[in-house]
Amino acid sequence: MNILEKITQNKSAFSKSERKVAEVILDNPQIAIHSSIATLAKMSDVSEPTVNRFCRRLDTKGFPDFKLHLAQSLANGTPYVNRHVEEHDGPEEYTKKIFESTMASLEVARQSVDINTVNRVVDLLTQAQKISFFGLGASASVAHDALNKFFRFNVPVVYFEDILMQRMSCMNSNEDDVVVLISHTGRTKSLVEIAHIARANDATVVGITSKDSPLAKECNLVLSLEVPEDTDMYMPMASRIAQLTLIDILATGFTLRRGGKFRENLKRVKDTLRGSRFEKRTD
Amino acid sequence: MNILEKITQNKSAFSKSERKVAEVILDNPQIAIHSSIATLAKMSDVSEPTVNRFCRRLDTKGFPDFKLHLAQSLANGTPYVNRHVEEHDGPEEYTKKIFESTMASLEVARQSVDINTVNRVVDLLTQAQKISFFGLGASASVAHDALNKFFRFNVPVVYFEDILMQRMSCMNSNEDDVVVLISHTGRTKSLVEIAHIARANDATVVGITSKDSPLAKECNLVLSLEVPEDTDMYMPMASRIAQLTLIDILATGFTLRRGGKFRENLKRVKDTLRGSRFEKRTD
């Protein structure tokens, strides 16, 4: 809780001298955080231990700790909170809100992601003969992006939008293949079927989906992301960003596992793109 | 300015030992603010004066003053700094770093985006007869995602991966069409050509690209995002996320402009998906 509010609230519980300290701090907190206990004591016309006792009464470890709390209270910038867009919001508001709620969702996703599973998935991917990425609807573009990333690694990668192609591809899979299925809800029927087919052919199935979903049950490994989706908008937003970030993480883990020489290769891929681009002016 | 960002920026100007201190602080700022100079020195495996010199280099009065700044930065809600993944990082480190640098990039993007342009683009989109989204490589999946979003709005939307299809589509465009071209660098030749073709046919061309790029020059309107790309990895990561967030913003602006009745329609689109999904158990 904000310590400035706390001072105001507890004011009645303070003793006479302590209240003098409170007054001085509330009056000019900016000066307070840059003062030593001695200076502040003089300003409040009390002794140093009184200031110290004042700090302790506010559940801080002592004067330096109190200053830290105070500093944080003063820097009351808007922390990232998932705020929903409202009917009457103008461009400025909704732009800000969407950026902030996206960041907030990433923070939540970060805390929910299981590092161990990440590591195991990276393991699997590095050992795979062939990697497939499938998703439908909003998750299709995530799979698409994964294709783009892993393609650079010079590993056989497969991506289809067409569910029949996805099916056929899975039917032809074997135990050296890894199939990554992406779905926020984990309830898309045809994707669950694909998971089943892939497993029937001994492929390893990794799900980027919500845990305990029908899809999750069909997977060998599940990377679940607990992202609060903004349902007001009726379209997937934050979940997709979190999924993409997870793809970035897997791709990064992949390159790290492959070692330094491999990254040389990546640079080469990037360099071959140069021909299709306008040169950057060197000024 | 945020002191965490400052540390990241000045990193190159630091000496070897100072960088060790920087690492420890960036790695766990929460612990840093609650440590004494001696503890922090030990954690960084340097001497106390080195920590002190580190603080001074960041224009603070000394260690206590530095802690104050740090505390404020943390309270600001922006504890996210773009930190590069290192060779020896384990899953825990790179996962954390990628999430954090993605968030940091979004923060930078947020500050760089021009609200006025956003508003004008939303204007254009709502009035368009047909909207096209084109991108190549990593930006293809962003265009793909845009398709998925705008398709729900019951507006004619076009998206092609094939550059010949993109060309043909633009040749058939007219003054009621809006073509959105996505490219981080803005230097992809064929995309610049497409922009040219579209304009020659009187379509309005919107670029989601970096400003002053060849592509930007061909566009009627440019939505530029200044995102620091992690070039160590040789693959686009943060830029893409920022672009997607921008798509979310445009889509949101679009629905808001269309008003409440329109959002009913969106809900209907979502409901029609239900048939393809497993019902959620209501428990």
Add this chain to the structure above:
DNA sequence: ACACTTAATGTAGTAATATTACAACTTTTT
């Protein structure tokens, strides 16, 4: 109103924390 109890405050000493001066060492330059 007085002695007694309890709480509040300050003084002085002590502990902790941070800073400075300088020397040893490393790297860069000539």
Add this chain to the structure above:
DNA sequence: AAAAAGTTGTAATATTACTACATTAAGTGT
């Protein structure tokens, strides 16, 4: 290879915060 510039650590010093205890003030019952 020597000199210079820069970096880092050691040890002494200064600053700052904290503790124990003494003193004063306020409250309570007789």
